[in-house]
Amino acid sequence: MGWIPCSGSSNTKKKLKKRLEKMEVQNSLVDPIKTTPGKLKRNSSMNSKDSTKNGNPDHIAAQTFSFRELATATRNFRAECLLGEGGFGRVYKGRLENINQIVAIKQLDRNGLQGNREFLVEVLMLSLLHHPNLVNLIGYCADGDQRLLVYEFMSLGSLEDHLHDISPGKKQLDWNTRMKIAAGAARGLEYLHDKANPPVIYRDLKCSNILLGEGYHPKLSDFGLAKLGPVGENTHVSTRVMGTYGYCAPEYAMTGQLTLKSDVYSFGVVLLEMITGRKAIDNSRSAGEQNLVAWARPLFKDRRKFSQMADPMLQGQYPSRGLYQALAVAAMCVQEQANMRPVIADVVTALSYLASQKYDPNTQTVQSSRLAPGTPPRTKRG
Structure with missing residues (x-):
């Protein structure tokens, strides 16, 4: 549930955590957004290079919108503007006339699974965390009991749209694009784990929350379930189990103990989906194949079966060595043991390497395939 940029003392972290706990209690009782129009105030206890010299921090440039503005932008939330629907509510495509920009507008379903607390967390987090692989929040609406979030529009939809819900005529994701998306999503997660301070546990990593822009550039979205990670000598944070079945790490699902490695597990499931083309949970398959991780584990032990795990939609157009390495990362x-999983920085290193090795289906070769993962290519001397 954190949203903190890269600097901050341990005293700052304690103050911030108390503030967050207080907000969780108050949030069900009061309007969660009480700020000046167009701005969100930064916590005065936070260290930031943007703070003014007299100690008063500046404001966060998250715009506020009236409900009428967003109704106009979506033509009164017409069905043809609907992009999709999730736990938070419906997402619409709209145009903000005053700035002539296409946006995605997410409207809270007042009877849905997520509520005001998740709305507040998402506004605060995306107002203060910025990275090329995190979706950009433009603003929000908190008119009366209306709760809406306004994001940049991601023209290619979600990763799920391209892996599992493929519409007729839509281009299949090739191997190079899959590795590019995987590496970019991992970098977004690395920012939350290693650059944010306190670290942020995303807690809801899945294909539908990875959005794609032009050139299949991936961005993590939907931060309503995010939590501040453990700090100091703490090894985990305890919380009620939330997330999506099939993506939750086993230790979190059983004990409610959440760590950064819980996110790494979820990322591994997503990476497996990208490699195999299978869903994390697919009840349409036979009993032994419904859970993706349970199906994959025995196959991991026999390298001769790796080719059986490749998505049939790839039609054999992938590098054998790249497939082995990607499956090894997944x-x-x-x-099952959290301490045996890698840190996300190591995952980024491995996937960045794989994404750099462009597979050419015409020659059936991988460029620089002699190099080991993580080995930088040598530059030629003049």
């Missing part, structure tokens, strides 16, 4: 991420 296997490490979904290990």
Whole structure:
């Protein structure tokens, strides 16, 4: 549930955590957004290079919108503007006339699974965390009992749209694009784990929450379930189990103990989906194949079966060595013991390497395939 940029003392972290706990209690009783129009105030206890010299921090440039503005932008939330629907509510495509920008507008379903607390968390987090692989929040609406979030429009939809819900005529994701998306999503997660201070546990990593922009550039979205990670000598944070079945790490699902490695497990499931084309949970399959991780674990032990795990939609157009390496990364991420999983920075290193090795289906070769993962290519001397 954190949203803190990269600097901050331990005293700052304690103050911030108390403030967050207080907000969780108050949030069900009061309007969660009480700020000046167009701005969100930064916590005065936070250290930031943007703070003014007299100690008063500046404001966060998250715009506020009236409900009427957003109704106009979506033509009164017409069905043809509907992009999709999730736990938060419906998402519409709209145009903000005053700035002539296409946006995505997410409207809270007052009877839905998520509520005011998740709305507040998302506004605060995305107002203060910024990275090329995190979706950009433009603003919000908190008119009366209306709760809406306004994001940049991601023209290619979600990763799920391209892996599992493929519409007729839509281009299949090739191997190079899959590795590019995987590496970018991992970098977004690395920012939350390693650059934010206190670290942020995303807690809801899945294909439908990875949005794609032009050139299949991935961005993590939907931060309503995010939590501040453990700080100091703490090894985990305890919380009620939330997330999506099939993506939750086993130790979190059983004990409610949440760590950064819980996110790594979820990422491993997503990576497996990208490699195999299978869903995390697919009840249409036979009993032994409904759970993706349970199906994959015995196959990880026999390298001769790796080719059986490749998505049939790839039609054999992938590098054998790249497939083995990608499956090895996924296997490490979904290990049952959390301490056996890699940190996300190591995952980024491995996937960035794989994404850099462009597969050419015409020549059936991988460029620089002699190099080991993580080995930088040598530059030629003049």
